[in-house]
């Protein structure tokens with residue numbers, strides 16, 4: 001049920017984003033509206049009070065006293081709509097037909113003057129046929145918001161977030177925003193914002209200095225249908241982690257993280273029906289897909305990007321260490337270390353994530369595939385990556401042999417004995433955030449990982 005709630009919030013936000021790019025009758029806008037309409041029906045039918053509601057507090061979604069991680073990262077257009085309206089949340093009391101949902105998307109996408117108060121905001125909704133949606137007052141006081149500022153904030157599982165992790169969520173939000181804004185800009189033929197990617201990259205690296213492992217836990221946020229954005233965010237975080245293992249300087253790591261965020265920019269120029277095609281690509285479609293590194297590098301250069309790190313990563317992340325891959329070169333060409341780092345992280349992320357055309361693979365299965373084609377990767381970089389990620393990469397959700405569920409916070413001294421934080425007890429009951437035991441499995445001989453439940457993208461693994 002929680003998942004359905006989160007999915008619906010993300011869908012609402014996606015609809016607003018899509019309506020910004022397209023128009024009311026565009027197939028993507030209409031398809032999302034149909035999905036939201038059906039989702040509202042479903043959630044309301046199951047909810048005890050027959051309503052669908054959520055709050056917005058401090059730039060994040062809240063529900064039942066905790067932050068919603070996935071929606072807060074991926075649903076920023078809806079958060080900023082709530083902020084524009086000056087409300088603290090939305091209550092949907094009646095289901096809406098797809099046309100009404102499109103009206104909501106339109107209002108969220110085309111911001112009029114900011115309402116002066118809640119009554120005016122409510123009247124604005126009513127004027128657009130959205131009077132059934134009730135806006136709730138801003139959540140400012142503790143208690144009313146239900147989100148405590150201390151670690152006592154109630155949580156109910158691995159995906160929840162106490163206030164102490166809020167800064168990490170902010171970093172993921174800005175990384176996500178950077179990728180999403182630049183995708184929209186390229187799509188609409190506008191200029192990209194290089195500074196935003198840089199600042200998000202620098203934020204990630206500076207935070208990771210204090211708690212690299214804490215950041216990695218958030219690799220597990222759900223991705224919903226925005227996997228192209230989530231992919232770049234995770235490639236950025238993985239690349240920064242790998243660069244750190246390789247001993248690179250903080251300045252270079254920040255550039256590397258920005259490079260990860262921008263590496264697939266060229267994909268914004270590829271038609272979605274080709275990019276998201278579930279079946280086999282024909283030769284022309286393949287050529288189109290393979291043009292994205294060159295297109296991306298060109299967009300970056302056209303936008304004044306001069307960092308060899310960022311441009312090289314966009315251009316060379318599909319080039320193999322053995323000269324294979326694309327863009328095809330007249331003679332064997334060896335990409336630089338930065339492109340090689342992004343390449344390894346890019347392939348690992350793609351293998352361990354779920355896509356419309358494939359299920360997620362476990363890290364072990366992914367390493368096997370990568371090691372079979374090992375000539376494609378820089379041997380030292382691939383070895384460092386596997387050693388630092390281990391069999392249970394940080395952010396993975398695992399079941400231990402006592403049936404408790406834990407999130408991996410760091411790989412351990414041995415590949416199969418990571419450090420974990422236990423989120424659900426052996427009976428399956430969620431453990432509050434501030435009481436979740438941290439265990440180094442290397443030091444706990446009686447405990448071991450029995451099963452990996454999900455990896456980076458928060459997607460269930462192929463059975």
Ligand SMILES: [Fe+2]
Pocket residue numbers: 263264292317318
């Ligand atoms: Fe790519």
Ligand SMILES: [Fe+2]
Pocket residue numbers: 231235263264346
């Ligand atoms: Fe990629």
